[in-house]
Amino acid sequence: xxxxxxxxxxxxxxxxxxxxxxxxxxxxDVAVVSAGMxxxxxxxxxxxxxxxxxxxxxxxxxxxxxxxxxxVLTVIMALLLLFNQWFTLLSLPLLFxxxxxxxxxxxxxxxxxxRALGVRAWGWVLAMxxxxxxAGIIxxxxxxxxxxAVGLTVGLVLILQGVSLVVCACVSSGKET
Numbered sequence: 001x002x003x004x005x006x007x008x009x010x011x012x013x014x015x016x017x018x019x020x021x022x023x024x025x026x027x028x029d030v031a032v033v034s035a036g037m038x039x040x041x042x043x044x045x046x047x048x049x050x051x052x053x054x055x056x057x058x059x060x061x062x063x064x065x066x067x068x069x070x071x072v073l074t075v076i077m078a079l080l081l082l083f084n085q086w087f088t089l090l091s092l093p094l095l096f097x098x099x100x101x102x103x104x105x106x107x108x109x110x111x112x113x114x115r116a117l118g119v120r121a122w123g124w125v126l127a128m129x130x131x132x133x134x135a136g137i138i139x140x141x142x143x144x145x146x147x148x149a150v151g152l153t154v155g156l157v158l159i160l161q162g163v164s165l166v167v168c169a170c171v172s173s174g175k176e177t
Contacts, residue, residue: 007169014165021158028151029089036088040081043099047074060117066106073102093146097139100146104132 024031050071058064077095081088107129114122139146 010165010169014162014167014169017158017162017165019162021155021160021162023155024151024158025155028148028155031151031154032147033085033089034154036081036085040078040088043074043081044078047071047076047078050074064113066109070102070106074099093139093144097136097146100132100136100139102136104129104134104136107132 024034048071050067054064054067054071057067077099080091081095107125109129111122111126111129114125
């Protein structure tokens with residue numbers, strides 16, 4: 001395939017992604033359903049990873065039970081999000097809020113375990129725990145903030161990807177002429 005044809009495909013794909021992003025910004029319910037599926041897949045991977053980390057560190061970390069509990073709850077929520085669309089639409093705000101709170105508290109506790117083990121970067125884990133807990137509290141006050149954030153994020157990511165494709169295609173076309 002010629003370079004000119006590849007640029008045309010990149011530009012067309014970029015325009016479609018940008019249009020999809022604008023559509024998602026205007027119809028955030030569609031973005032939330034799509035994001036719910038991706039969120040479920042990512043949560044499934046994260047939950048499995050935490051269970052694996054627990055299996056490898058249960059004798060080293062004092063609070064590793066939090067890892068196992070968080071991993072199991074994350075896998076359960078992921079499966080519910082993946083296989084029940086009504087559940088996703090109706091419960092995403094609450095689940096997202098609870099997940100933020102639980103993950104934040106878990107990170108907070110883990111930071112002190114890391115400190116006890118002499119890990120120098122334990123403060124970063126503590127900071128993330130505090131931020132996650134604060135985000136969970138904010139979402140608890142108004143759960144629809146989390147839905148709006150999901151829809152807005154999906155739309156913006158699609159727009160950025162689309163613009164990026166168009167810009168890259170235009171920049172590469174300038175080098176060959």
